[in-house]
Structures are given as structure tokens and as C-alpha cells.
Amino acid sequence: MPRPPKTLQPERSPADWFGAELRYWREKRELTQRELAQRVWVSMSLIGRIETADRECSPDLAWRLDEVLDTGGVLARAQGLVTATRKVESSETDKTASASTGHVAGTGEPSMLEGVERRDFLRTATAGLAVSPLLALSSPFQDTLCPHQVRAVDIAQVREAAAVFSGWDHTYGGQVARAAVAGQLRAAADLLHAPCPHRLRGEAFSAVAQLFMVAGFMAFDAYAHDDARRLFAFAAECAEEAGDWHLRAKIYSHRARQAVWCADPDQGITYAELGLVRSERLSAAEKAMLHTARARAYAKTGLRTETLRAVGEADAAFAAPTAVEPPSWMAYYDAAQHAGDTAHALWDLAVAGVHPPDGALRRLEEAVGGHTDAYARSRAISAIKLASLHLHGRNVEEGLATATRALDDVGRVRSRRAEDDLRELHALLNRTPEVDGADAVSARITRALEGTCP
Structure with a gap:
């Protein structure tokens, strides 16, 4: 049975009143915490913690809550009082904390960065937070309060945020989800400035690494490459500090894919091989993922033999039994994902005319048929590649049918990578002999690309 909701005490403080008011309006609109969280693009746990006054609501989120719940602006007006009160309380608390040792007064707990030079470690983050357009946060986020002590619930919230944003990214593409992640990145980075029990230190670094990795892939998908x-x-630095070999491998896989996409396949090979260091600590899916990254890099350089060898190594790794279980966030790398990723390497060889297209066609068909709606972007990209390969082979009718299915997914997804593949398909279609239905597909592609960046 579900636990009854926690009793609120709105008279205790402005934050408690705000939480009670949020619960009142949420229940009045007959929404669960999860349903409301999905509508305002935050985690369910954050909604719960705001309702119980364990977490302050940002001005931006208060405005979105008012809009979704149709409160007439009650929450946005009340949020200013909550913030002002919390600042006064924070200032008073800071006076009792040690300013020189990095410990919270009375806790005896070490700093999060015990044994790490704080300034050097955070230099990368500071540069990114200061100059990155993604992280040039608007004023509502500037007042985010750094926690006085890292708790397990703080780490769980960062992980939940990473899972939520990753789900949006897979389904809708990085351009849609990217704008929502900025505030969570700031809060996650703040954890690295807060005192933390030693037993939670690795988990904290790992959670922050996971969220920044997800945000990095969103930026890559939106072509915000810097x-x-x-x-x-x-x-990567956070994953190394946490000793999290699974995250380390995934991050290097992302870096390899980005390097290949940015026409630097040599760097892509280097990143993939860095990810394979101590591969005995990785699951079958993770090793296959990294070998696939190598294959895609080799294919971009036109190295047929090396590409085929890497694809074979990826297939062998994916099929081999292993005692290492993959982390839950690797669940996306199933047979459909593996087929699609290896097919992209074979696609380059087929289009270059140095290898028959049969293998790429078969794998792309498996990817398109195997991806669920939760992975609409991957399905769309594989379908576009499949349609293009059919057109390259003058199998125009099959190419048009596949392109039509791909366009159904493209309408749901905002991905610069998918858009570029669609432009390539459109150009190829314009060079294809006229057949019935070609004009209709070409017109649909034009409409799909309207309003996107060139």
C-alpha cells in the first residue's frame, strides 16, 4: 500500500506554507507528484521535497508550476518571500560554521574534495559554468543554495534528474531537453563544494558525472560542441575520481562519437581505446559499445579491414557472457541499439563503394524494427540511413516507404544530427529518377526541416 502523504505544517515557515500551497493546487488539479513533475520538467523527488519544505523552489519553477496548475500566480508571488527568509537563515547558520577547515561546525565530516586540490579539480567546471551558453544561467538560478551537508537524498536526486533528462533526450532529442537541464547542473556542481561524509564521496562524484554526461550528449545532439x-x-574527471569504470567507459564512448561526428576520427579512435582500458571491469554491452565507436571512426577514414575487424569485435563482445552486470542506465544498449550503431559503420563503407550494402541494410532494418517509442530519435536516425542506403542502391520504392516511416518519428524529435541526415536524404532524393510518391516524400521532408537551423 502507498504510504500516506506527510502531514504538512504550513504555519511553521514561509517554505512550509509554500509547500502546503503547492500540494493543495496539485491535488485540486488531480495530479500526482510524478504527473506534475513531468509537466514542469523536473524530478518527482523535487516536487515532493518542495512540498515538505526540504528544498526551495526556484522562481522559474514557481512560474511554471503556476502556469500548469492555473493558480493565478500564487506560487510565483510567494516564492520571493521564501527565498528572502532562507537567505537570512543561511547567513545566520554560516556564522557558526568553520570558515577555515572546510568542515561544518559540529559534524566532524571531511570536505567532499578531501585529498583533491579543489581549485585545480573544479577549473574545468568553472570554465564551463562561466562561458558556456548552456550554463550561462539566468538570475533565478544564481541564488541556488549550496547544501550545508551532502546527504544520500541529494545524490539520489541528481541520479533521478540524470535518468529523467536521459529519457527525454532519447525520446525527443537534445534540442528540446537541453534548456531544462541548466539549473540541475548548477545544483549538482554545488554538491562538490559541500562537506560530505566519506562513505558518500564516491557516490556523489559518480552522480554528478552521470548528470554532466547526459547534459554533454544533449549538447552534442544540438551541435553545441564546445x-x-x-x-x-x-x-570524465568526476568519474575518474569516483572510480566508476562504467561511467568512465560511457563518457569516452560519447567523446569518441562526437570526435567522429566532428571529422576527427583519429581522436575518436583514441577516446574509444581509452574507454576500453581495464575492459575486464566492463559489461558485455559496454565493451561492444566502445568497439562500435572504434568501427565508426575507422569507417570515416575509409579503412575497410580495420572497420570490419572492429565490427566483429563489437559483435563478439555483445554476444559473450560476462560476470559483470551493466548499470541500469545501459539498458538502452540492446540488440536494436547494437545493430544500429554497427550498421552506421557499415553504411559508410557501403556508400563509399568499398563493401557490399547487405550487412548495413540488415542491421538497419533490425534497428528500426527493434527500437521502441522511448528511443524515437535512434529509430528515426536509423530509418533515415536505411532509406538513404536504399536510394543509393536505386531501390527507390523501398527507400520512399522507409523515408515515410522515418518522417513519422522525425516530427517528434528535435535533433540536429537527425536533421542533417534528413537533409542528406532530401538531396539524394532530388537526384533520384522520378517515381510515384517521390514528390510527396520530398515535400514532407521540406516541411519537417522548416524552421530548423541550416
Whole structure:
């Protein structure tokens, strides 16, 4: 049975009153915490913590809550009082804390960065937070309060945020989800400035690494490549500090894919091989993912033999039994994802005319058929590649049918990578002999691309 909601005490403080008011309006609109969280693009735990006055609501979130709940602006007006009160309380508390040792008065707990030079470690983050357009936060986020002590619930919230944003990214693409992640990045980075029990230290670094990794891939998908490089670099440092080999491998896989996309396949190979260091600590899916990154890099250089060898190593790794269980966030790398990723390497060889297209066609069909709606972006990209390969092979009718299915997904997704693949398909279609239905597909692609960046 679900636990009854916690009894609120709105008379205790402005924050408690705000939380009670939020619960009142949420229940009045017959929404669960999860349903409301999805509508305002935050985690369910954050809604719960605001309702119980364990977390302050930002002005931006208060405005979104008012809009979704149709309160007439009650929450946005009340939020200013909450912030002002919390600042006074924070100032008084700070006077009792040690200013020189990095410990919270009375806790005896070490700093999060015990054994790490704080200034050097955070240099990457500071640069990114200061100059990155993604993280040039508007004034409502500037007043985010650094926690006085890192708790397990803070770490859980960062992980939940990473999972939520990753889900949006897979379904809708990085351009849609990217704007929502900025405030969570600031809050996550603040954890690294707060005192933390030693037992939570690794978990805290790992959670921050995961969120920054997700944000980095969003930036990559939106072609904000400088942002992505900074976010990935910081995520990698946090993963190294946490000793999290799974996250480390995933981050280097992302860095390899970005390097390949940015026409630097040599760097892509380097990143993939860095990810494979101590591969005995990785799951089968993680090793396959990194070998696939190598294959895609080799394919971009036109190295047929090396590409095929890397694809074979990826297939062998994916099929091999392993005692290492993958983390939950690797669940996306299933048979459909593996087929699609390896197919992209074979696609380059087929289009270059140095390898038959059969393998790429078969794998792309498996990817398109295997991806669920939760991975609409991957399905769309694989379908566009499949349609293009059919057109390259003069199998025009099949290409048009596949393109039509891809366009159904593209309408849900905002991804610069998908848009570029669609432009390539459109150009190829314009060079294809006229057949029935070609004009209709071409017109749909034009409409899909309207309003997107060139």
C-alpha cells in the first residue's frame, strides 16, 4: 500500500506554507507528484521535497508550476518571500560554521574534495559554468543554495534528474531537453563544494558525472560542441575520481562519437581505446559499445579491414557472457541499439563503394524494427540511413516507404544530427529518377526541416 502523504505544517515557515500551497493546487488539479513533475520538467523527488519544505523552489519553477496548475500566480508571488527568509537563515547558520577547515561546525565530516586540490579539480567546471551558453544561467538560478551537508537524498536526486533528462533526450532529442537541464547542473556542481561524509564521496562524484554526461550528449545532439566537450571533460574527471569504470567507459564512448561526428576520427579512435582500458571491469554491452565507436571512426577514414575487424569485435563482445552486470542506465544498449550503431559503420563503407550494402541494410532494418517509442530519435536516425542506403542502391520504392516511416518519428524529435541526415536524404532524393510518391516524400521532408537551423 502507498504510504500516506506527510502531514504538512504550513504555519511553521514561509517554505512550509509554500509547500502546503503547492500540494493543495496539485491535488485540486488531480495530479500526482510524478504527473506534475513531468509537466514542469523536473524530478518527482523535487516536487515532493518542495512540498515538505526540504528544498526551495526556484522562481522559474514557481512560474511554471503556476502556469500548469492555473493558480493565478500564487506560487510565483510567494516564492520571493521564501527565498528572502532562507537567505537570512543561511547567513545566520554560516556564522557558526568553520570558515577555515572546510568542515561544518559540529559534524566532524571531511570536505567532499578531501585529498583533491579543489581549485585545480573544479577549473574545468568553472570554465564551463562561466562561458558556456548552456550554463550561462539566468538570475533565478544564481541564488541556488549550496547544501550545508551532502546527504544520500541529494545524490539520489541528481541520479533521478540524470535518468529523467536521459529519457527525454532519447525520446525527443537534445534540442528540446537541453534548456531544462541548466539549473540541475548548477545544483549538482554545488554538491562538490559541500562537506560530505566519506562513505558518500564516491557516490556523489559518480552522480554528478552521470548528470554532466547526459547534459554533454544533449549538447552534442544540438551541435553545441564546445559545451559538449567541456561537459564531457568534467564528467570524465568526476568519474575518474569516483572510480566508476562504467561511467568512465560511457563518457569516452560519447567523446569518441562526437570526435567522429566532428571529422576527427583519429581522436575518436583514441577516446574509444581509452574507454576500453581495464575492459575486464566492463559489461558485455559496454565493451561492444566502445568497439562500435572504434568501427565508426575507422569507417570515416575509409579503412575497410580495420572497420570490419572492429565490427566483429563489437559483435563478439555483445554476444559473450560476462560476470559483470551493466548499470541500469545501459539498458538502452540492446540488440536494436547494437545493430544500429554497427550498421552506421557499415553504411559508410557501403556508400563509399568499398563493401557490399547487405550487412548495413540488415542491421538497419533490425534497428528500426527493434527500437521502441522511448528511443524515437535512434529509430528515426536509423530509418533515415536505411532509406538513404536504399536510394543509393536505386531501390527507390523501398527507400520512399522507409523515408515515410522515418518522417513519422522525425516530427517528434528535435535533433540536429537527425536533421542533417534528413537533409542528406532530401538531396539524394532530388537526384533520384522520378517515381510515384517521390514528390510527396520530398515535400514532407521540406516541411519537417522548416524552421530548423541550416
